[in-house]
Amino acid sequence: MTETSLQDKRILITGGTGSFGRTMVKHLLEADVTQIHILSRDEAKQDEMRQSLGDPRVKFFIGDVRDRRSVDASMADTDFVFHAAALKQVPSCEFFPDQAVKTNVVGSQNVIESAHAHGVQAVVCLSTDKAVYPVNAMGMSKALMEKTAQAFARNNPNSPTTVSVTRYGNVMYSRGSVIPLFVRQIQEGKPLTVTEPRMTRFLMSLEESVDLVKHAFFHAEPGDLFVKKAPACTVDTLARAVASLMGVDEPDIRKIGMRHGEKMYETLLSPEEMTKATDQGDYFRVPLDARSLDYSKYVEDGEDGTANAPDFDSDNTEQMDVEQAKALIAALPEMRVLLGGTA
Numbered sequence: 113m114t115e116t117s118l119q120d121k122r123i124l125i126t127g128g129t130g131s132f133g134r135t136m137v138k139h140l141l142e143a144d145v146t147q148i149h150i151l152s153r154d155e156a157k158q159d160e161m162r163q164s165l166g167d168p169r170v171k172f173f174i175g176d177v178r179d180r181r182s183v184d185a186s187m188a189d190t191d192f193v194f195h196a197a198a199l200k201q202v203p204s205c206e207f208f209p210d211q212a213v214k215t216n217v218v219g220s221q222n223v224i225e226s227a228h229a230h231g232v233q234a235v236v237c238l239s240t241d242k243a244v245y246p247v248n249a250m251g252m253s254k255a256l257m258e259k260t261a262q263a264f265a266r267n268n269p270n271s272p273t274t275v276s277v278t279r280y281g282n283v284m285y286s287r288g289s290v291i292p293l294f295v296r297q298i299q300e301g302k303p304l305t306v307t308e309p310r311m312t313r314f315l316m317s318l319e320e321s322v323d324l325v326k327h328a329f330f331h332a333e334p335g336d337l338f339v340k341k342a343p344a345c346t347v348d349t350l351a352r353a354v355a356s357l358m359g360v361d362e363p364d365i366r367k368i369g370m371r372h373g374e375k376m377y378e379t380l381l382s383p384e385e386m387t388k389a390t391d392q393g394d395y396f397r398v399p400l401d402a403r404s405l406d407y408s409k410y411v412e413d414g415e416d417g418t419a420n421a422p423d424f425d426s427d428n429t430e431q432m433d434v435e436q437a438k439a440l441i442a443a444l445p446e447m448r449v450l451l452g453g454t455a
């Protein structure tokens with residue numbers, strides 16, 4: 113596919129009322145798409161979004177990715193699908209792993225199969241660094257979603273639909289994440305609760321994540337996995353950067369300890385994936401392992417080069433200091449509003 117414009121295209125966004133979906137919708141409307149379908153469960157969030165957008169090009173479908181019929185209804189007459197619907201909170205997936213399987217695995221399969229049945233051009237599935245060597249149910253279910261997407265590509269070489277995966281690190285200021293929490297704690301004059309000061313996380317903005325999805329729409333081969341190269345910092349640095357932006361240079365930091373199911377650092381690409389990855393400038397692309405159903409290739413053919421390969425993780429990527437983290441955070445629309453400017 114050589115085109116790179118979404119003009120005159122029709123797009124379905126599953127989970128379209130979340131942080132990702134809303135940012136994506138804003139960009140798509142600016143790119144002059146013909147129509148956007150949003151599939152999601154919450155009528156109140158849809159209503160709020162419908163009112164604030166006031167754009168007849170956006171059509172809202174109540175439904176659930178678990179329910180194939182509702183997926184089909186929203187899929188009809190679309191060219192591209194951005195699949196963002198997911199259970200993505202670590203604790204809720206730990207408590208209800210079966211629910212994570214239903215939404216993140218079975219739901220994703222419904223979306224992919226429906227896209228194929230409707231002759232959609234491309235599906236981009238949203239994944240997370242927590243899917244690499246997963247330690248919690250959220251990451252495990254996302255890892256299985258990735259496998260489902262890759263297996264579809266491997267088993268359906270003649271499908272009209274190109275299915276690919278984008279994997280993200282932490283998206284700054286997304287709902288329920290730590291930056292808005294630190295902001296609230298400072299506003300309320302409370303100590304900043306830092307889990308483990310040395311813990312590192314990749315930091316990306318929502319805008320960057322939209323760019324990655326667009327890149328995948330137009331450049332993916334079936335079964336591709338894309339990650340954006342991103343810098344990282346420790347949570348201690350993050351807390352100090354947020355505090356300093358809000359005029360507090362010596363914040364009161366309270367260490368609360370690592371939460372259940374957390375890792376000290378996150379990995380965007382495993383060593384196995386890094387050995388296959390191609391460097392595309394801002395992105396890494398990992399092509400599909402297209403071994404067919406020939407089981408002997410799994411058991412007899414080994415691979416050279418993976419034994420000592422490095423991974424790509426939040427400890428070995430570029431590390432930001434407080435000033436660099438401040439510059440990144442200060443550029444976020446939410447932060448600009450908070451600091452008295454405009455978004």
Ligand SMILES: O=c1ccn([C@@H]2O[C@H](COP(=O)(O)OP(=O)(O)O[C@H]3O[C@H](CO)[C@H](O)[C@H](O)[C@H]3O)[C@@H](O)[C@H]2O)c(=O)[nH]1
Pocket residue numbers: 200201202203240241242281282283288289290291293305306307308311312313347370371374
């Ligand atoms: O009070 C807190 C809360 C978090 N953190 C730390 O801040 C970092 C970021 O925490 P977030 O909660 O913003 O992000 P997580 O990496 O834990 O994961 C978040 O993003 C994920 C998506 O990748 C899931 O949505 C998950 O449920 C959600 O918590 C982590 O190192 C965490 O330990 C603190 O220091 N103090």
